[in-house]
Amino acid sequence: MVHFVGAGSGAADLITVRGHKLLTEADVIIYAGSLVNPELLKISKEECKIYDSASMTLEEVIDVMKAAETAGKTTVRLHTGDPSIYGAIREQMDLLDSCGIEYDVVPGVSSCFGAAAALKAEYTLPDVSQTVIITRMAGRTPVPEKEEISLLAAHQATMVIFLSTGLLEPLRDRLLAGGYQKDTPAAIVYKASWPDEKIFRGTVDTLPLMAKENKITKTALILVGDFLGETYDRSKLYDPAFTHEFRQASK
Template identity: 45%
Template structure:
């Protein structure tokens, strides 16, 4: 028996890997993260599959479901929103499974920041403008941030910054980033990326908070700040340069 942790993508039911979709269709147990996973994807589960919504379950209850499936010899498709590598809360689940001796694998998915970049029709790394992307969040009511990982410290790099789980604190975010990036720095907020109700806001640090408040956004969104969001006139990538050394 194996627990297959599957990145279910940002919300569009077809933004999932072929492997992930196959597991949803084949596993006798499908455990999913509530409304964060599209119902159209859950509907693809095999007839008679056990469907478990974890929206109201704590970690102990979730692990109990996985352990029960293991005892019955049933594979589990454990669907998590976005990609498993960031903010998926998979680490503590895997730690529990390690302690119980239950086998598992990870199947990556499309992360929210990638879906947001697609909605903005932007590459997040642009030659000579920006070659680094900072993926972070703020503490607020969530787990505390490491003391060295502050918005001010990241702003000093002027790299593109992408904030998850921070839209409800947009005023605080703008206040902390503006000294480093400047009020005219391009900014964007993408909510419900890839879904029918997607909302895309574009502006600068000077006006993005007002747009967020006007749109009534508080969650399920990412904030992006950096010069690459409005980059133009940059040189072509060295990848396509006629002067680049090519190997047979």
């Protein structure tokens, strides 16, 4: 059996209880060494074989899984954050399907939620934004034309932008072209929930300067939108004048 496990956003104690248990039981662990906190590997069994996938190809990863399966061993494929977001797990699962190897997926705390926690922010504020767009700039990995940043920016929703710290000048330009104002609040969160986490607040216009001044070139999320501002409406759910299934409005 192969278990795809989300390691969480960085802090070792943000892995799920299920993920933690699977790590302690695994015979083989294949982890994303460039991103996963190595502290998580300390809970593995002494005899567990550990592979760093940073230097491996997809085929090499699958070969390790196949060998473990043939030997009747359990494998944990440990991905950063939540495996469903930029985790490249579909291609692994398709190959496992072709080999007749069973697998499951254990969700994790994505860095987009670690970043919100670091900022003490709520992405979905009433009358500000009820939509969160998770995306990235096109780089060596292309982005579909219909998902070009300026087209998404036109919605003026909350945006969480992955894998784009080295492209902040063109990102800023595309955000402005899409309709964000120069003074729209923005933030850079470096290594959310890690011990060396850093937070930088500014505006869409100052994103490149924030990164340059603080020497941030990778492993950071870009967050854009008025959810980082000061103005919002109170939630109806807890409004004393609002009736819902569990409470009558007070008169």
